[in-house]
Amino acid sequence: MAPDAAGTASEARRLLRAAEVALIDERRLLDADELRALATLDDEHVPALTALAHAVRLAWCGPTVEVEGILSVKTGGCPEDCHFCSQSAQFSETLPATPFLDIDEVLSAARETARTGASEFCMVLAIRGPDERTLQRLIDLVPVIEAETGLNVAVSAGILSEDQARRLADGGVHRYNHNLETARSFFPQIVTTHTWEERYETCLLVRRCGMELCCGALLGMGETLEHRVELLGQLQELDPTEVPLNFLNPRPGTPLQIRRPLGPLEALRWIALFRLALPGVILRYAGGREVTLRDFQAMGMTAGINALIVGNYLTTLGRSPDEDLRMLEDLQMPIGALTGVI
Template sequence: MSETTAPASVLDPAREVLDRARETVLVRGEPLGYADLVEILRTPDELLPDLLALAHEVRRKFNGDEVEVEGIVSLKTGGCPEDCHFCSQSGQFTSPVRSVWLNIPELVKAAEQTAATGATEFCIVAAVRGPDERLMSQMRDGVAAIKAAVDIEVAASLGMLTQDQVDALVEMGVHRYNHNLEAARSYFPQVVTTHSYDERVETCRMVKASGMQLCCGGLVGMGETLEQRAELAAELGALEPHEVPLNFLNPRPGTPFGDLEPMDSRDALRTIAAFRLALPRTILRYAGGRELTLGDLGTREGLLGGINAVIVGNYLTTLGRDPREDLELLDELQMPIKALNATL
């Protein structure tokens, strides 16, 4: 046995955790609870391939082989009044992103380019606490123009909503709304101070009740403990969103988290598997930071470890992989892109 290999006596308890997870999730179809998620996140490196294989089995059993592809665009970039410590769009920090608005023709062009990649969803994002009448009016015009020009589902992420705004988005034909929890309840005050965790949850609940699909995820690698990572996964499991985007911190200059080190790739893969086991039937989407945290090899391993959706192209303030690279990888892994009518 090499010096880097843990003895069997150390690995046996971890194997028992994986066996218990297999019975709970794969056999009984139940999500993994907080205590077991903590142990999953402690899986030794030697058993990481086994953990990823289990998560992949769960993904295939409950979600099939198809992958949902999405593109995003920022309708209003920068100048946000909130102080999310990871975000370069906050107007409270010295990060170099400044307020910019897209016009309707630019929005339609971005939607057409997204559809050309094979994506079935196009998400319009705005850096705001919540939408004002100007933003809602531009959304109304933009969604109508996109639907007239291209066959693609339209999603939105506009911050915290009132009930009237939720109703208006439904009327526009927005089929999915993104509002992330960002962090576990216990860690949220270290990430955001200008609004509360409960305010975020309230918007999520209104969205779910409206009939729109709820997209709700978070960001890992922000200095949270392993236990808080498991807490976030369990909280998302209790909320039961239709989709969970999983972001990895890409430290942005000028933000309070700008000096943090990127998350270790093995911890990122353990996190992907843990989220899959906590959310066996949910769309689990690669979102921001995967290029820095995982690289090409890790991106492949994550797709074979629980991920079943990707954002292609660039993100809001950071660059992503060339969409062709992601599409070629999906083809190589024999993971077909989910058809538009399968996303409804």
């Protein structure tokens, strides 16, 4: 082996060992410098990185995997210009708007979700934020879904006021999703109709009003390694219960349609880094995993993931829930509801 390669391997082992001590023995979070160093390890060290992330996940969260189903209850026609999203009304040939689904359609989807063994059902709306009618419909639906299915109900309805957040919390919403998507310094290249700070403020409101915060990321939009490390620091600061990890699946008609999906090895590296940065979080496989990871999907489950969306996504299709449930059975990972490490 060449001296340089030996030196690199030795340095990689040292970095991985230092991270293991910090996260498992000392139970402290890694800082930006430590994460950056791990992010720049050569590809040949990705299996060691994922093995460490899996050990950290087991040490902090245990073996349980949380399963969730999601439903777009109001699709398309969104006034915002999130460049990755096919539901924006600002781009050419994106999805036609459909009205709020009726209660029977929502309940039917919740029952489908419950049959997969899921514990969480999330209603998602393509809106900037809810108007009074929309908010009241959501508040009316939550107890009905809970009573009919026994599922915890989550909502994703955009930017909230404090009064709206409080009413959703009082109405029984278990978890509220509001993604940062990307680092503060990269966000203006992806969204211009609202600011990263507006998203961050809603995330703080969600926590303050007593709902669990689900705050995710979307990788593959052209952000750099530095942007990703910056985002990890911002998520550490926000301390969400759940982080859904999405991979860009380029949508026709959107400004990001020409981007290529991440490669599977890079995706695995970043799954591991999200776990190492956020050791106690519910780290959920979300959109784009099928087209990004392809045959590597089970490997993500041993790289730090401990939750997944089963079945279809908001506007695209996922693989069969049976395939995911078989994967979990084969990995001997039990299914159950999770909550954040306090």
